[in-house]
Amino acid sequence: MVQQRLQLTWFNKDRALIPTETGKYGYTWVDPSDPRYCETHTLVMDDYVRGAQTPKRDEFEYAERADLAPQDDNLMILGESGDVLEALTRVPELAEKYVGKVKLIYIDPPFNTAQTFASYEDNLEHSIWLTMMRDRLLNMKRLLAADGSIWVHLDDVEVHRMRLLMDEVFGAENFQAEVVWQKADGPRNDSTGFSADHDTILVYGQTRQVTLNRMMRTAADDARFSNPDDDPIGLWWDGDPTAPGAATHTGMVFGIQQPITGQTIYPARGRCWTFGVDRMLQIMRGWGPYEVGEITEEEIAAQQQVIGSAARARIDMGPLIIPGWTPQAGAHARERYESGQWPEIVLRSRGVGGFGRKAYAPTVGQPPRTWWSNDQVGHNRAAKSEIKALFPGTDAFATPKPERLLERIIHIGSIPGDIVLDVFAGSGTTAAVAQKMGRRWVTCELLESTFTTFTRPRLEKVVNDEDPGGITRTKGERIPADGVDLPEGVSAEDAAKFTSVLNKLVADDPDLKKSADVKTLKAAAKTKRTKEVVNWRGGGGFQSAHLSPACFDYDPDLDRVMLTAEATGETLVESVAANLGFRLLHPDDDYVFDAQRGNALLKVIDGVATVEIVDSLVSHVTPGETIVLAATSVMDGVREHLRRSCRGSRVVALPDDVFRYTEGGDL
Known part of the structure; x- marks a missing residue:
């Protein structure tokens, strides 16, 4: 019997979506083979933005992060997220660079709350929203590295459906956590029901090889540790020298003489020492000349008192003692106490109490937890303040994310030099924080108004060290x-x-x-x-780009695929190469072909393919190479002539041989 996996179903799940209008949210259902959905757009590279790192100044302290080399291999794209993801996964030059190499993906997609914000429409019906997200997640999965993770930020409207969708795309076995972020710093008095205090961030790994970093150590983490004896190992705190299980570990129940007072000390009832007699003897010899003492009736009775009635005390287990202990021996132990650098078992109450055990401060922080309070990572109001500081007089984003929130996510999911991806850029918080943390990044934004007013200017400020807010600086300790x-x-x-x-x-x-x-x-x-700490000094840069226009369209009146008005010149060449999976060749006056895939050479002609053109192309190939000739019109006999002249070659008639689609079925 085949085991069926639980899946989420919805209206038109087997269909695809295309934007109803370029540059806006709003979608139309189409067949998955419709060229308006299938076409791979290329990226048109615009200008490159570069910043310089600010020199250090005496008035500040500088964190280690401030000395990281600023990243300059970054990409900011104006365009629809679905088309951008397809370009990153399908255009050969981009796919080689990004497929399977993105370490961290964070997305803050439209929440589908039927609200209309100033920067985007957030009113997508559930089935449209799920299809939109499903198609993008499938491409993000291709981009994510085997040890990478994806973080999806949502509120209560779609999180339960997204959890099932993520199970379907990434596998339930790769679920890592459901992080709860306390986004509010107070109740909303205009709420008619509950005032929402939190958002949810779903975290999945690409595979079970996912790597997540522990938290950075904080002053609060170290507050419970000290080093009163100048231990060369470092900070420690006074832990319990005993453990439960006296009845099952009777060999670890015995008396130990206190070296300063001479009193014999036993574990509490039901407990045993953390270590066995040999290890404890080795440790206690750091306080004096300890030996295993004789078995006495008093020792056996004391052990039995600790063990209880569930087991019998060992009759071969003597106490650890300093033979012939005297007050003078206690004085020597006091001198040892005053000298510092104590053994692992310590003496409490300034040397005259019971035993403790050194628990050293870990070299790394705690594992990440699933509750993130706003005092740790900020809240929406703080994020709004960050945006207003960058863009005075604006109030464009209803629910921006604070930089400290992204700082924690990026820290857990990546290390400097890794690639971070966010395809719903908005104000550009993810890319800004990634840059400040020494990561490479790729981001895109749909709305040109948001892109030109907020996303790009913000990232320009970051690389030019004109953004002192967010995580750029922290107050002194x-x-x-x-x-x-x-x-x-x-x-x-x-x-x-x-x-x-x-x-x-x-x-x-x-x-x-x-x-x-x-x-x-x-x-x-x-x-x-202490002095204010600088974590970022500017520097690095990013490539700005936008999506190429569509070259292929479907005319429902004619029921056939058509070339668009933009499908000319280099735009047509790059589009055909991308959609056929060819890598563009560098322009060369002596080389006539446009792109290459293995031994196949591509030539794109915005015009008529003739026998004369075939003969010219054949004269430029070497043995073993083949030709793919793509043209908007093909003279009779050209296909056969090319096949005879160069075995294995073919002609591609544009657009029909790239997208053979009609509403009623294949041509």
Whole structure:
């Protein structure tokens, strides 16, 4: 019996969509073989934008990221996302560069919420929206590297349907996470029902080989760690030296003599030491001349008390002791404590308490989690402020994304030098953050007004170091003021909060304000910030491009494929080469062919293919090469003449031999 996989179905799922009007959202259903859907557009390269890196200045600190080489192999495209993706996957020159090589894809597609924003129409009916997304996801899958990931940003309207669609395209086994981003910093009082606080970001890998980075370590991560003994390994915190399972690990239940007080210490009831007797003996010899002591009735009884009634204590397991311990031995252990750099098992309560165990700070941060609060990655209001700072007096985007949100996504899913793709550019946040983080990027925007007013100008500001907001700079770290030594376990942020609360408490009491005790407390908690940290200094650049015009069209009145008015000259040559899978050749006065695919050479003629043209072309081929002659008109006998003159060659009549389509079936 064949196992059927659960799939999402919708109206016209087997059909395709084409834009109803160029440069706008709005689609028309067509057959998947319709040339208006199938045609591969090429990219027309426009100008290249280059910026310079700003030199360092003494007034700032500089993060490691500020020293990354700015990327200049970036591509910004004006055009419809579906056509752009097909160009990236089908045009040979582009496919070689991008197919299977994009490490991270982030898309923030129209949410389909029946709202009309200033920058795009967001009112697509479910079946249209799903078809639109399905076709784009299939091409994105081709672009994504085997160890890459795709992040799809949505609200509640389509996320449940998108989850099933992503399962279908990328495979349910490649689902990684459903990240919840707290996009709001307060309730919307104009909401008639619930006020939406969050968006959802679906994360899928291309394969099970997907690689995701752990989070960057933060000051908050390090706040619980310290290094009171100057351990050369680094920061640590006092962890539990025991573990559950005394009844099943009776060989790890025994007494250990405290080296300073001489008291024998056991694990708590039901627990055992983290390590066995040999390892514990090795560690404790860092405190003094420990040995395994004799088995006594008292030792067995104490072990049994820890183990409980579920198992019997070992009668061959003595305690770890310093033989003949005396107060003088305790004094030697005290000297060892005062010297620092303690063993892995530490002495609590300034040396006279029980045992702890060093748990060292990890060299990397925590694994990424699925709840992202707005204090960590920003919110919509902060993102609007970023856009307004770049473009004063504008309010073009209802739900922009903050740079810190993209910073986290790009950090988790890529490393410097990787390619990041976003085909719904909007204000260009993804590309801007990718550039600031040393990644290469490709992005596109449908609306020319958005492209020319926001996307391109923003990225120009980024490479020219004219964008100080977002993740470009971060506030300096809060640290104790000069001469202030904060108590163990109290961070500089804690001290600043304490001072703030204390100021509020004494604000209405003049006597308290003048109190010597209050002043002493403030002085003891005084902090300052280090210099502002610069993470990006400009530099790099990007290629600007737009999609070529359509060269093939379908006329429903004639029920046949037609060439468009733009299908002339180099536009026709590049279109035919792309749609037949040929790579363009560099222009050369001595070379007559336009493109090549293996041993096949392509010549495109905007006119009549004649026997004389065939003879001229044949004179330029070498043994083993074949000719593909594409022409808008073909004289009788030319096809046969070419086949006889150059075996394996053929004539392509434009447009019929590229797209053989009629509404009623193939020609």
